[in-house]
Amino acid sequence: MRVSIIGSGYVGTTVAACFADLGHEVVNVDVDQEIVDAINDGEAPIHEDGLAELVADHAGPDDTGRLEATTDYAAVLDTDVTFVCLPTPQNDDGSIDLSIMEAAAEQLGTTLATKDAWHTVIVKSTVIPGSTEETITPILEAASDKTAGDDFGVGMNPEFLREGTAVHDFLDPDKVVLGADDERALEDMYAVFDPLIERSDAPVVETDTRTAEMIKYANNGFLAAKISLINDIGNICKEFGIDAYEVADAIALDDRIGEQFLRSGVGWGGSCFEKDTAAIRAAARQQDYEPAMLDAAIAVNNRQPTRLLSLMDDHVDVAGERVAVLGLAFKPGTDDIRNSRAIPVIEGLQARGAEVVAYDPVAIEHMRERFLDIEYVDTPEAALTEADAALVVTDWEEITALDEEFDAMRTPVVVDGRRAIDRRDGIVYEGLTW
Numbered sequence: 277m278r279v280s281i282i283g284s285g286y287v288g289t290t291v292a293a294c295f296a297d298l299g300h301e302v303v304n305v306d307v308d309q310e311i312v313d314a315i316n317d318g319e320a321p322i323h324e325d326g327l328a329e330l331v332a333d334h335a336g337p338d339d340t341g342r343l344e345a346t347t348d349y350a351a352v353l354d355t356d357v358t359f360v361c362l363p364t365p366q367n368d369d370g371s372i373d374l375s376i377m378e379a380a381a382e383q384l385g386t387t388l389a390t391k392d393a394w395h396t397v398i399v400k401s402t403v404i405p406g407s408t409e410e411t412i413t414p415i416l417e418a419a420s421d422k423t424a425g426d427d428f429g430v431g432m433n434p435e436f437l438r439e440g441t442a443v444h445d446f447l448d449p450d451k452v453v454l455g456a457d458d459e460r461a462l463e464d465m466y467a468v469f470d471p472l473i474e475r476s477d478a479p480v481v482e483t484d485t486r487t488a489e490m491i492k493y494a495n496n497g498f499l500a501a502k503i504s505l506i507n508d509i510g511n512i513c514k515e516f517g518i519d520a521y522e523v524a525d526a527i528a529l530d531d532r533i534g535e536q537f538l539r540s541g542v543g544w545g546g547s548c549f550e551k552d553t554a555a556i557r558a559a560a561r562q563q564d565y566e567p568a569m570l571d572a573a574i575a576v577n578n579r580q581p582t583r584l585l586s587l588m589d590d591h592v593d594v595a596g597e598r599v600a601v602l603g604l605a606f607k608p609g610t611d612d613i614r615n616s617r618a619i620p621v622i623e624g625l626q627a628r629g630a631e632v633v634a635y636d637p638v639a640i641e642h643m644r645e646r647f648l649d650i651e652y653v654d655t656p657e658a659a660l661t662e663a664d665a666a667l668v669v670t671d672w673e674e675i676t677a678l679d680e681e682f683d684a685m686r687t688p689v690v691v692d693g694r695r696a697i698d699r700r701d702g703i704v705y706e707g708l709t710w
């Protein structure tokens with residue numbers, strides 16, 4: 277199959293490299309020349325485990341020739357299907373901002389106007405139910421002067437990969453959701469996904485585009501709420517002096533609960549949970565429905581960094597004192613700091629007049645753009661030296677391995693938001709939920 281992919285970020289580049297690896301001929305279309313040049317040089321434009329190898333295998337000088345990139349939308353004309361992997365950010369009121377999708381649909385439709393053969397467009401971006409059918413398809417029809425279902429197909433295929441394990445998640449998914457409103461579009465989606473379905477044995481969910489769109493929000497809403505529920509339970513455990521991790525291990529033995537996403541602590545961050553829960557809440561309110569559970573999930577998540585800071589306040593007044601923040605990325609394995617819990621933690625420290633010194637193995641450059649006026653150091657030891665408190669925000673391996681490094685602190689108060697550090701003599705240790 278010849279596949280074009282509009283948007284070459286976390287999702288678009290991963291999907292393109294994986295499809296090339298599965299034997300398809302793939303072209304990435306992106307407005308960013310640097311990203312396009314990187315791919316054509318055989319280099320991954322983002323940091324994802326296993327991605328550099330795949331891009332090097334299929335694009336660049338000694339490649340299989342199955343992956344290339346361009347800024348020119350005309351490249352879609354030489355392909356059979358187009359995946360749209362563009363950003364779907366939020367407006368100030370939390371609702372979805374579809375303007376990037378709309379502009380791209382217009383450009384794609386105008387390009388497809390000159391194609392005589394059938395073509396299928398598949399929305400992979402996370403979009404509110406009805407967006408593909410009521411917004412994207414009419415723009416494609418108007419710009420191409422063609423009719424969906426007769427001249428071209430439209431599908432919706434939500435993506436469930438996680439940052440940090442994107443290549444693995446894409447190649448070995450728990451499920452593949454194929455949403456289509458016409459038979460031919462569904463056939464094209466199968467033609468692209470068959471090698472993946474065969475290799476991974478993943479169950480396929482066949483549905484319409486609106487349901488496919490909702491499945492993505494339900495998936496993320498459920499996972500975000502699951503973490504908030506274990507955080508709520510964890511906060512109660514802490515009040516009773518009970519270890520929430522021991523409780524979580526026990527409830528995980530119930531198949532109906534399962535063991536994943538039961539790590540309580542400073543809460544969820546990242547590019548998706550916040551914007552997707554906000555977008556589906558806003559959409560629900562537009563339908564006059566009050567999404568009480570999702571509201572609560574967000575409220576609990578916002579509370580966790582405040583609880584971390586107040587546990588620190590119980591032991592030390594940090595005004596004018598040095599405080600180490602260990603971990604800045606929203607989770608280990610990525611340099612992404614979008615909605616990282618480190619942001620409210622640093623804001624809280626600054627509000628207390630603390631001198632903040634931050635460490636992260638890969639995310640410092642990104643955080644420097646957010647906070648110019650704090651100190652960044654290359655090692656956890658440097659952050660801890662002469663510190664009056666240490667706050668653990670991301671459970672990187674080099675942070676969980678810390679031990680005697682805490683001896684260099686002036687006042688050894690350690691408040692752990694990720695259950696990364698072992699309690700031991702010589703430090704005043706507070707776990708957020710244990």
Ligand SMILES: NC(=O)c1ccc[n+]([C@@H]2O[C@H](COP(=O)([O-])OP(=O)(O)OC[C@H]3O[C@@H](n4cnc5c(N)ncnc54)[C@H](O)[C@@H]3O)[C@@H](O)[C@H]2O)c1
Nearest residue numbers: 283284285286287306307308361362363364401402435439
């Ligand atoms: N990041 C994730 O882990 C993840 C997982 C599942 C789903 N999603 C969803 O997938 C979508 C894409 O997310 P992402 O994280 O890959 O975004 P991203 O910001 O990493 O990448 C988007 C890319 O689109 C390019 N772009 C912007 N406007 C363009 C245009 N008009 N034409 C061509 N290219 C253009 C940008 O240059 C960028 O490279 C979003 O809807 C997101 O919610 C993301």
Ligand SMILES: O=c1ccn([C@@H]2O[C@H](COP(=O)(O)OP(=O)(O)O[C@H]3O[C@H](CO)[C@@H](O)[C@H](O)[C@H]3O)[C@@H](O)[C@H]2O)c(=O)[nH]1
Nearest residue numbers: 435436437438439503537538539543544545546548606607
């Ligand atoms: O038990 C847990 C599990 C995760 N987290 C936190 O939750 C956040 C999100 O983690 P994760 O889901 O692993 O990362 P994402 O890359 O944001 O992936 C989510 O968002 C993507 C974008 O929509 C979806 O595709 C994925 O399925 C979904 O897991 C991070 O801050 C984690 O530290 C916890 O606090 N406790």
